[in-house]
Amino acid sequence: MLGTQRKERIDGLAESGGDTTAGVSLAASAWRRLRRSPTFLVGAGIICAFVLLALVSPLLAQHDPALRLLEEQVSRADNEIPAPQPGFPLGGDQYGRPLLSRVLLGSQQTLLVALLATVIGLGGGLTLGILAGAFGGWVDTLVMRVVDVMLSVPSLLLAVSIGALFQQQSQFTVIIAVATVQIPIFGRLLRGTMLAQRASDHVLAARALGVRQRSIVFRHMLPNALGPVIVQATLMLAVAIIDAAALSFLGLGAADTSTPEWGQMLGSAQNFFDTHPHLAFWPAGCIIVVALGFTLVGESMRDALDPKKRR
């Protein structure tokens, strides 16, 4: 047995261990580095600003974005679109709807579309990934073959294919189309990290302890496999916004445009690009900035979580 004196000494060491040991948890040190990374700060700033905008936009927008308040000033024949005027700082769109209100409220839909698409994609990917990664064997083989086939079609093609399946085009079809593209990506990613977890010693230890399979998967494997997935999801939010815009551009966006969404505003402004570029610039600018925000945050998180970059 250890003598009491030595025990105490070791106790003391353990007490002081927290601040002297070299290893600091991955998450904590990642966060420490993130807080100092200008990339992250800029990105997070952008995202916060836009999320805030989306939340307060109903208060900021003075008009109902669906109403054609300036319809009289629209003339197809003379190519007239309402100019900025009192009460309408940005004028109207090609149907005479208030542009500023649409740009403001567009933030809600755009973020929602991106978020839902990513959440659905993530959900699907998680399910596939967990199935494949947790069970292995033929489940893994089967799931991965499905994923392979999905991945063998270039992403936009897949999105367009899925989008075209729906009779009525709506924001919902856009979400599903964009989400479908993400499923195999998340699935593969998660499977990889899950498999790595499955072979890891701490999972082996849990198994040796007789912990139940379900609890091993959800308490030990999943939480540790999620890091890269979360990073990917952040990056995917940017991709989702851009993909949704591309679908709108190809004519697969929501048919009903009364609720504004930037991608769809940009898509429908393409015919006016030469003569009324501001119709495209506002939504495009917003898309680029938000996408940039998510990309910055995702990239900086990836860097921060990269064990190679520690030190």
Next chain:
Amino acid sequence: VQSQRGEDNGQTMVFGAPGAPALFDPFYASDGETFRVTRQMMEGLVGFESGGVEVEPELATDWNSSDDGTKWTFQLREGVKFHDGTDFNAEAVCANFERWYNQTGTGQSSALSYYWIETFGGFAGDDEPSLFSSCEAPDPTTAVINLTRATSKFPAALGLDSFSMQSPTAMKKYEADKVEAKGSGFEYSEYARKHPTGTGPFEFDSYDQNNQSVELRRNDDYWGDKAKLDRLIFKVISDESVRKQELLSGGIDGYDFPNPADLDSLRQQDFNVQVREPFNVLYLGMSQKKNPALRKLKVRKALAYAVNRENLVNANLPDGAKVANLFYPSSVDGYADDVAKYSYDPEKAKRLLNEAGHSDLTIEFWWPTQVTRPYMPDPRGIFNSLAGDMRKAGINVKPVSKPWNGGYISDVNKGDAEVFLLGWTGDYNSPDNFIGTFFGSTENQFYTKPAPWGEKLANRLDAADKEPDPTKRERMYTEINRDLKSKYLPAVPLSHSPPAIVTAPHVKGLVTSPLTAEEFASVSIEK
């Protein structure tokens, strides 16, 4: 092609076409992009006046019909040769007619012989009697066409591009009738793809599918005024803003169907924007199949009052668009001015709905996506505008949108769409070509079968078509038009939109046609 390289190519015009031609045999075609090309190379017995819709002589110099309207005799122009050097004569005319009439198998598909079926009905050996009976060639310059009955379509229908005269020798040599259904489409003959042979001012040079351009060259042996251009190139540019940019950057010399929004700026930059006489109609269709409320005349009238067509034309339609009072433009026979007009009156609409017992009427309003048509340049805008109007009149609108080819057309044609947007571009000057196709059947998009007058209307249209006496016929059509607006109102005509055509300032001599049937023989480039 190679041989001409490096030399001065003389006058070349590049025209931006919105779509690719399917083939170069107009008989099997029914789309404007094919006709745009074949029209330059081929001619029919009759043609349409330059800039108008009236019939005038082309390969036939004169014609007359028997009193019962079943025997048509054509005097043919002399000294006309096909591009392959063979003679155009009465035998060639009959060879063409017989080719059309004797189509078999795939050739009888309405996806191919659409205009034949529309105009002449059936084929040889069909149960259904064809309008065509026989063709005789008593002498080389006289062709006689025998019909089974009189029709209002003659002789104007013969001016349709599908019925252009093509060289029997070439057609035989390159197996023109060899079309096959393959997968979900048709594979055309070598003739139709590479060797179209007509009598027109231009002849076929090449179709560069890699670059999506069709090249024609001048026919130096043309019987009439020779074309001024040496070469005429149609370049396929499907996107309308790209067509505009190409024109601006000098890549093309002109293009069709500009975006109405661009007209103004194009004009300001000295481009020659020519707005054609409208020869189409956009209507608010109503189907009496699903929604019983729409079987009530008062409800339909209420809808007619509810929509603000003036505003629609102003805000959503291009320069030169007009509010439509009838289902066809005034240049067509039988036009009546004194019909019920239904000017915008939401209060009245509400009242009528009340009276009909449908004060809280709910309708499905269908509109198409992924399409623009000459009569409907911006379906979403038009829908938005009309739906707004209807809502103001207290009607609950349930929007239904489908891709044009992704279910819209097929569902509307089944009569499944309660209220919908659709239109028609006329082929030639005949009321039958408009209202005959609309209401000649009771089980189509309008589904007039449940209406007490549905059958009757169809019969009246049929009778008018069969009337050989032009004056009498015109009166019958006028009557029908009046009743259509007041008693029946199966749909609400909305507007006639003129499709425009744009050319660069150096392009001279282009005469537009209401039928969008421009001929480029008269065009020259003056830089």
Next chain:
Amino acid sequence: MTDSSRTITGAETSPVGTDPADTLVEIDDLRVHFPIKRGIVLDRTVGHVYAVDGVSLRVGRGETYGLVGESGCGKSTLGKAVLRLERPTGGSIRFDGTDMARMSGEPLRRMRRRMQMVFQDTLSSLDPRQSVESLLVEGMRAHGLDRDGKSTERELRELLSSVGLPASALRKYPHEFSGGQRQRIGIARALAVRPDLVVADEPVSALDVSVQAQVLNLLEDLQEEFGLTYLVIAHDLAVVRHVARRIGVMYLGGLVEESDSDVLYEQPLHPYTRALLSAVPVPEPEVEDQRERILLSGDLPSPAAPPTGCRFHTRCPWRQPTRCDSERPELRDVGGGHRVACHYAEEIRDGIITPNSVEGNSSAGVS
């Protein structure tokens, strides 16, 4: 699959001092083969890695059994198979009389309480997202040992203090400790379910020399306190010799020699064991300067394509032209529970056979 080795029955090879009643783990002809898979749609098995191929041994209750061998010879796989973390391809594992090889599902899970593992890599074997408390409680919970909060709490404190950690460690996370402390946590986790058997797979090889000694001492203390049985796996013969009373030497999936640790050091019989012993450096210049080194040529062959006959014959300085490359030697008792798998063990011991130079390697032989 190999067929050359036959099961060695317990009676004739029973090691001294471990009569059957006192045997905790009894392994018979254990095989663990990993399929090598390759395929277009569904993977086909194209071969096997013979990680463990016919090992028989027994571990007595309260005893420490040490397992040494070169990297890749199948030590860890054997250890995992004993805990049924790896499914055996063949053979039997009896734990306290119960056959574990065919066990699965809930009974296996419950069985797991009685046998635990301590891992080599101190950081990766602890879930970085769990506090020490939840790491320790987890096993207890899985086996219904945490009946009420208070007594669990007390138990945890006792446990921590017996591995030399302060109670305040409970709320910390693994990364907040040094390597030696983490290994203590790993040991505490294993002990939390009060096992009979602890398999320690290279428990100290990732630690600094000074810390190594702390952990080795701790293991010894705990054995005394809890009456544990150890199966200690290491590649360092000195470590194994220090902690274990009986030592098994493994080579390429098989046990080549097994004996009491002092006997093994004094009189190694198997050529491989001899080479191993002569290769371990000793921190004593005099010893080092006078040592005779038996240098082996070449490296460990691939366990996917083990040599025929004696697995060691490709590197053996005592290799004989007959039998060695054709007949796989059985593990046989040469007296006093000293078992060795070599056809010529006695001849080598008695100096009848002397090492010959193996061609192709200049530095082979005795130097």
Next chain:
Amino acid sequence: MLRYTVRRLGQLLIVTVVLSVLLFGWLRALPGGPVSALLGERATEESRARLVQQLGLDQPLYVQYWKFVQRAITGDFGVSTGVQPGTPAMEVFLQRMPATLELSVLALLLAVAVGIPLGYFAARRQGGWLDNLSITWSLIGVAVPVFFLAFLLKYVFAIEFGVLPASGRQAAGIDATHATGFFVLDGVLTTEWDAAWNALIHLLLPAIALSTIPFAVIFRLTRASVLDVVEEDYVRTARSKGLGAMVVRGRHILRNAMLPVVTTIGLQTGALLSGAVLTEQVFNIPGIGQALSLGFQRQDYAVLQVVILATAMVYVLVNLLVDLAYAAIDPRLRTR
């Protein structure tokens, strides 16, 4: 190596078969269909029914699929109904493939030619102005929707300044001979230099637009990979041998750093094909991207089938080639 290739080709075959079944079912599930497309707005129920029968679309799906497979094996995928009506779909694909390839290859070349050197130098001067500038550039490049960038480029260079053509592959007036379908190559082969030049300047804007994302990915990966490799032990070994800077850079750093980049280049084909759909639309380039979007708009089963299937095959094949190339430069894989 051979086994590996065969194995991968087998996988390609399976992907193709599975995909063809999925595609076939999927296309039939699409609303509308070729009948509407063929008959247009003037269709009647009756003519529709007749056409359905004529085209055999009323037969059970498995019969249709079997027929499709039989024909497909001979390269006959049916005839286009919407994109280039009347032309066999395979021909449509083959005619349009060169345009897309030309565009993608140029875009990839741009991305590689700029991305790799820039990535290397950015890594070597980590934190310097070049590094920060190119990182910013690559991040923004990813955030800008490809089609919007294409619009912008067109607007600025073709319309405002008029220095580059706005659309198409070659001016219609240029009388060029087309032998291979690769216009630039054609021009070079036939020594029609003006045609080659004309085709090249037509490619420039779309290629730049298309290359932004591959550029960003290749640049960043090169940079990260060089940063990793520089810290590897073997680079230290190379330095300890006193080798010259050029040898260390070329043989020891770049050769290793390029390994992941090569794989990414393969993966970028997917991005390029996706981007081509958008770029070709904006620049009216008659390539397969345009064929796809037109095919969807006009419900052209035949063309969609060929194009999606072929695209997937090209994608898988390119990745196979890249993997083989990878194996060729990475000896660790070669001997496996």
Next chain:
Amino acid sequence: MALLEVRDLSVRFVRKSEPTVSAVDGVSFDVHPGSTVGLVGESGCGKSVTSLAIMGLLPGRGTEVTGSVNLEGSELLRLSRREFDRRRGKDLGMVFQDPLTSLNPVVPIGLQISEVIERHRGLSRRDASREAAKLLERVGIPDPDRRLKEYSHQLSGGMRQRALIAMALACEPRLLIADEPTTALDVTIQAQILTLLKELVAETGTALIMITHDLGVVAGMCDEVNVLYAGRIVERAQRHELFSQPRHPYTAGLMASVPRLDSPRGQRLAPIEGSVADNIPWEGGCAFSPRCGNALAVCRERAPELETVEQGRLLRCHNPIGAAEMERAHD
């Protein structure tokens, strides 16, 4: 005269936003031609950094190297990059710890050896490659012509290490540094490599700096041993003296905590308490004092200096082992 003189070598890593690490702190030692000097110590004590500093291979940015490293009269720390490149590989060779990662995976072994020969001996590619084959043969790799074309992954761990040694010795350098050359290898392979090194050093007369944490290795190889702790040399002695009577408590602790093959079983190990993590910086007193059983109050206040305590032995300790007996003996 010494071949290599290291004087007061210090290496500090200065990082923005992170505390400065003083990895090596005033290390001085000499290496004489043909002799073997050992550097021993626990992980992180600065062994590798010392060797890299001598080789000039430390990362340029954020590293401060002071002191002097003098090889045959020329000051290495003051050489320009290009001059250093000309010396490395020719006058100085190095063998690294992990043979797998230290070899370029995508360049054939042969080229990796012949490129050194090409560079420093000015031979043609063909001649260099013939030389390389000879070298491989000499380090005991059979069938060298075939091996030349192979890649590192095709070799076993032992062969890789041999190839690395061949590379380092290609130009017969005057000084060879081996940084834990056998740590990643199995004991039987380790024995092969150590024997090989010994032979080669004896044959070529190359001086060797042997870096290891394994006291057993040092005991068999080195003439003089330096024990490092937290970046400083705490004890230096000839190996026989050092092992027979360690004076620094740390050295003694290390020896007592290693389980020995030849010690009778049942003898308890006497570990050093705590771990390297308990280091305090030398400014705060003796860095080892928190773990030291002999620590006095002065140890916590003032860092001891490295002093010569007897012939050939240097010690950095206020209270060395055996101090009391020594004093008694003196009295």
